[in-house]
Amino acid sequence: MTVHTPAPAVGTAPAEGPILMAAEGTAAFESHPRATTDPAARAAASTDRSGYEPATVPDAVVHAESADDVVAALRLAHEHRIPVVPRGAGTGLAGGASAHAGEVVVDVSRMNRILSIDPVEMIAVVEPGVLNAEVNAAAAEHGLFYAPDPASTAICSIGGNIATNAGGMWCAKYGVTRESVLGLRVVLPDGRIVSTGRRTIKGVTGYDLNALFIGSEGTLGIVVEATLRLRPRPVRTETLAAYFDDVEAAGRAASAITAARIQPSILELMDGPTLDAVDRAEGTHHRALGGAFLLAQTDGYGAHLELDAIAEAIAPFATSVHRAADTAEAEALVKARRDAIPSLEQLGRVSIGDIAVPRDRLAEAFKGLEEIAARTGVRIFSVAHAADGNLHPMIVVDPSESITEGPAKAALGEMFRLAKRVGGTLTGEHGVGLLKREWVREELGDTSLELQRAIRDVFDPEHILNRGKAL
Amino acid sequence: MTVHTPAPAVGTAPAEGPILMAAEGTAAFESHPRATTDPAARAAASTDRSGYEPATVPDAVVHAESADDVVAALRLAHEHRIPVVPRGAGTGLAGGASAHAGEVVVDVSRMNRILSIDPVEMIAVVEPGVLNAEVNAAAAEHGLFYAPDPASTAICSIGGNIATNAGGMWCAKYGVTRESVLGLRVVLPDGRIVSTGRRTIKGVTGYDLNALFIGSEGTLGIVVEATLRLRPRPVRTETLAAYFDDVEAAGRAASAITAARIQPSILELMDGPTLDAVDRAEGTHHRALGGAFLLAQTDGYGAHLELDAIAEAIAPFATSVHRAADTAEAEALVKARRDAIPSLEQLGRVSIGDIAVPRDRLAEAFKGLEEIAARTGVRIFSVAHAADGNLHPMIVVDPSESITEGPAKAALGEMFRLAKRVGGTLTGEHGVGLLKREWVREELGDTSLELQRAIRDVFDPEHILNRGKAL
Numbered sequence: 001m002t003v004h005t006p007a008p009a010v011g012t013a014p015a016e017g018p019i020l021m022a023a024e025g026t027a028a029f030e031s032h033p034r035a036t037t038d039p040a041a042r043a044a045a046s047t048d049r050s051g052y053e054p055a056t057v058p059d060a061v062v063h064a065e066s067a068d069d070v071v072a073a074l075r076l077a078h079e080h081r082i083p084v085v086p087r088g089a090g091t092g093l094a095g096g097a098s099a100h101a102g103e104v105v106v107d108v109s110r111m112n113r114i115l116s117i118d119p120v121e122m123i124a125v126v127e128p129g130v131l132n133a134e135v136n137a138a139a140a141e142h143g144l145f146y147a148p149d150p151a152s153t154a155i156c157s158i159g160g161n162i163a164t165n166a167g168g169m170w171c172a173k174y175g176v177t178r179e180s181v182l183g184l185r186v187v188l189p190d191g192r193i194v195s196t197g198r199r200t201i202k203g204v205t206g207y208d209l210n211a212l213f214i215g216s217e218g219t220l221g222i223v224v225e226a227t228l229r230l231r232p233r234p235v236r237t238e239t240l241a242a243y244f245d246d247v248e249a250a251g252r253a254a255s256a257i258t259a260a261r262i263q264p265s266i267l268e269l270m271d272g273p274t275l276d277a278v279d280r281a282e283g284t285h286h287r288a289l290g291g292a293f294l295l296a297q298t299d300g301y302g303a304h305l306e307l308d309a310i311a312e313a314i315a316p317f318a319t320s321v322h323r324a325a326d327t328a329e330a331e332a333l334v335k336a337r338r339d340a341i342p343s344l345e346q347l348g349r350v351s352i353g354d355i356a357v358p359r360d361r362l363a364e365a366f367k368g369l370e371e372i373a374a375r376t377g378v379r380i381f382s383v384a385h386a387a388d389g390n391l392h393p394m395i396v397v398d399p400s401e402s403i404t405e406g407p408a409k410a411a412l413g414e415m416f417r418l419a420k421r422v423g424g425t426l427t428g429e430h431g432v433g434l435l436k437r438e439w440v441r442e443e444l445g446d447t448s449l450e451l452q453r454a455i456r457d458v459f460d461p462e463h464i465l466n467r468g469k470a471l
Numbered sequence: 472m473t474v475h476t477p478a479p480a481v482g483t484a485p486a487e488g489p490i491l492m493a494a495e496g497t498a499a500f501e502s503h504p505r506a507t508t509d510p511a512a513r514a515a516a517s518t519d520r521s522g523y524e525p526a527t528v529p530d531a532v533v534h535a536e537s538a539d540d541v542v543a544a545l546r547l548a549h550e551h552r553i554p555v556v557p558r559g560a561g562t563g564l565a566g567g568a569s570a571h572a573g574e575v576v577v578d579v580s581r582m583n584r585i586l587s588i589d590p591v592e593m594i595a596v597v598e599p600g601v602l603n604a605e606v607n608a609a610a611a612e613h614g615l616f617y618a619p620d621p622a623s624t625a626i627c628s629i630g631g632n633i634a635t636n637a638g639g640m641w642c643a644k645y646g647v648t649r650e651s652v653l654g655l656r657v658v659l660p661d662g663r664i665v666s667t668g669r670r671t672i673k674g675v676t677g678y679d680l681n682a683l684f685i686g687s688e689g690t691l692g693i694v695v696e697a698t699l700r701l702r703p704r705p706v707r708t709e710t711l712a713a714y715f716d717d718v719e720a721a722g723r724a725a726s727a728i729t730a731a732r733i734q735p736s737i738l739e740l741m742d743g744p745t746l747d748a749v750d751r752a753e754g755t756h757h758r759a760l761g762g763a764f765l766l767a768q769t770d771g772y773g774a775h776l777e778l779d780a781i782a783e784a785i786a787p788f789a790t791s792v793h794r795a796a797d798t799a800e801a802e803a804l805v806k807a808r809r810d811a812i813p814s815l816e817q818l819g820r821v822s823i824g825d826i827a828v829p830r831d832r833l834a835e836a837f838k839g840l841e842e843i844a845a846r847t848g849v850r851i852f853s854v855a856h857a858a859d860g861n862l863h864p865m866i867v868v869d870p871s872e873s874i875t876e877g878p879a880k881a882a883l884g885e886m887f888r889l890a891k892r893v894g895g896t897l898t899g900e901h902g903v904g905l906l907k908r909e910w911v912r913e914e915l916g917d918t919s920l921e922l923q924r925a926i927r928d929v930f931d932p933e934h935i936l937n938r939g940k941a942l
Binding site for chain 1: 591592593614615635636638642646647649650659663664665666667669670671672673674675676677678679680682683685686687702703704706707726729730732733734769771772773774776777780827828829830831856859860861894895896897898899900901902903907911914915916918919920922923925926927929930941942
């Protein structure tokens with residue numbers, strides 16, 4: 001590899017213990033066959049889709065093609081105490097994959113093979129760089145599906161899903177990533193490999209290291225293989241869209257579904273401003289039908305009966321209810337929800353909130369978000385995984401503005417206070433990353449944070465991996 | 472409290488680091504208002520339902536009535552380095568709650584209140600000593616249920632369920648304890664209290680300490696409060712029982728249900744010898760109908776249609792299929808399965824295996840168990856949570872015989888080899904406890920075990936809690 005002398009660090013790397021000089025890190029990685037210091041590659045690996053823009057770029061990028069490449073990279077990092085940022089598809093929403101001068105990125109996006117699918121056991125073994133939608137396409141050939149389906153399914157990778165314990169629409173019924181990952185192979189910060197979990201559905205030998213890695217945001221190890229649990233595709237799926245005067249009415253309708261003891265497989269909410277943005281980007285006409293939108297899907301042998309129950313539960317709140325007549329109509333409704341983030345990205349720089357609240361506090365949370373928008377002067381667009389109480393309030397600022405200071409930052413902080421006030425949490429499924437660190441201690445408390453940092457020290461005593469993130 | 476001078480330890484306490492003299496431990500706990508050295512209390516707290524009989528009894532028992540009592544006990548233990556064995560209902564099946572001379576038992580079975588139920592959020596907050604069936608009875612008043620339902624539901628407590636990550640029948644569809652525990656309050660070995668998890672369905676701030684405590688078998692802390700996720704009671708439930716010539720045919724039928732992409736809420740298998748034992752104990756007549764039994768239940772809006780699909784899938788294997796005509800018939804069939812362990816306990820000392828295997832290897836596993844019985848000369852009775860591939864092969868020996876040596880021990884070891892050979896695990900839901908420790912390293916591997924022990928050291932550097940168990 002050609003070694004470029006990188007620009008000196010300008011101080012945006014997370015400060016935590018001594019950071020090496022950039023040049024020293026670059027030099028050590030000269031021997032890695034997959035490393036590059038190409039400026040374009042380094043710039044491309046410097047941030048994610050959180051809207052965060054680092055002031056510097058990493059010293060080098062390792063484009064790993066195998067577990068051995070990852071092992072070699074971490075051995076070098078361990079030996080020379082070089083901070084490493086693990087990277088997958090770069091679609092994270094919290095700055096977890098952002099990298100700075102003095103750091104080396106280990107990118108696993110080329111490790112993108114589906115190694116095996118066992119259709120009888122309903123298990124897929126995959127590399128971390130495979131995209132979520134590719135796993136689902138392969139599973140569909142066997143009448144199966146992989147339940148965690150972030151809105152970004154077409155562009156996000158399984159490794160990143162694992163790093164953040166990603167959710168999505170179907171997790172209303174089928175649980176988040178933790179419930180669908182049976183086992184992992186992980187390269188530890190010193191280059192050793194450990195296997196966690198198993199191929200069986202149940203198993204309790206030892207502590208649940210599998211769950212510990214899931215959601216650890218790349219701070220404990222780099223996943224090089226995952227054993228995923230697939231599920232039978234439902235024999236029947238039914239879909240409806242309902243429109244409401246405003247988002248509070250839609251929030252009350254969602255809570256009414258929960259209170260009526262119904263288990264939708266999808267329950268998604270969008271507010272009026274988001275509908276406007278989607279209509280503008282996609283040429284659809286949702287906003288004309290109401291000031292808020294609720295998408296509900298049921299599945300299973302009694303899907304049609306369960307959708308009847310949903311229609312009945314939301315009737316007192318809705319201005320209109322439309323049942324999808326066929327698969328094409330259903331897919332168009334689901335697509336509207338998936339289009340929300342890309343549509344908003346056409347309006348400016350987007351910073352996506354991710355608070356989760358108790359499910360009967362949804363209407364209150366939406367009201368609180370309106371107040372935050374009024375108070376801070378930022379524009380907030382809201383969608384929610386309503387069956388889980390997980391809201392994504394999206395702050396949109398001018399592309400020239402920062403999301404890590406000024407009104408956008410203030411609004412993010414107020415969202416956390418709002419979540420806390422109603423008994424909720426800072427992040428439901430996107431992770432803490434770089435952007436939400438300052439509220440972590442307040443949510444977890446001193447004792448929990450101390451234990452978690454001590455656990456990190458067990459895996460990564462030198463803080464090589466994703467330093468300054470997550471905790 | 473009155474201090475009795477305990478009998479000297481006779482060497483059965485798990486050796487791991489220095490163990491205090493029994494008398495010293497007793498003396499330190501004199502100041503605890505809930506401690507007793509009454510010989511009957513100490514004998515009662517010395518073992519569980521695993522069939523293991525310790526040669527000594529613990530020095531004292533603390534009957535905690537509050538979190539403060541647990542804190543006080545662990546502060547004493549921490550200060551004086553006294554090994555503590557946490558105890559709930561004492562229904563464990565792996566010796567995890569067994570206690571010996573030199574140890575003090577902290578029994579939380581009197582902490583048995585349901586603190587609150589939120590019927591809208593579908594959350595129960597409970598103390599650890601409340602029985603599993605009591606939670607379900609309280610939830611039923613609100614149209615809800617608590618999914619993890621071990622066969623011992625009437626006598627096992629939530630704290631023990633958490634310690635072992637207990638499963639049960641309904642976890643075929645609804646997941647194990649980990650999927651139903653949202654949050655915990657835990658007293659650490661030094662007396663500090665930490666809260667884990669949250670009241671919301673989703674949340675990823677920090678590492679998953681909640682999952683780390685679940686299944687840790689009392690080695691990381693003592694749970695004093697749990698926030699449980701309840702679920703809507705299904706609108707409809709349908710049940711059938713099928714009989715087969717032998718257990719291999721029943722195993723093939725269970726695998727056929729999985730392969731047909733059907734999701735039963737219960738799928739339980741019993742072999743002929745177990746049916747004999749149940750019939751003898753309960754006056755039923757299952758054995759006359761076949762050499763193996765499969766119980767299947769479906770639930771939800773389309774339960775009747777899904778049960779049709781199950782009947783179709785198993786028809787090629789079954790000799791007869793009986794659909795329950797009403798709730799009473801369905802409950803009688805479920806009861807037959809719940810009666811299995813108590814029925815076998817009438818035949819002798821029972822040691823319960825708990826291997827889990829890939830779901831399409833069930834028939835092979837049953838065949839392997841028959842070979843183990845023939846080779847070791849022990850009687851093995853088998854039941855299985857068939858949808859999860861979790862088998863409970865029960866070894867029954869004469870009450871005068873030990874289960875920790877001789878043929879019973881040899882058979883347990885062979886079961887582990889069998890599980891390993893077909894890609895399975897040592898324990899699906901009962902835990903390692905004292906009785907399965909010697910196979911843990913072989914399953915986990917050196918690196919994983921080393922990490923897990925280092926994690927234990929973070930929580931319990933002095934190894935005060937349940938020393939010599941689990942890892």
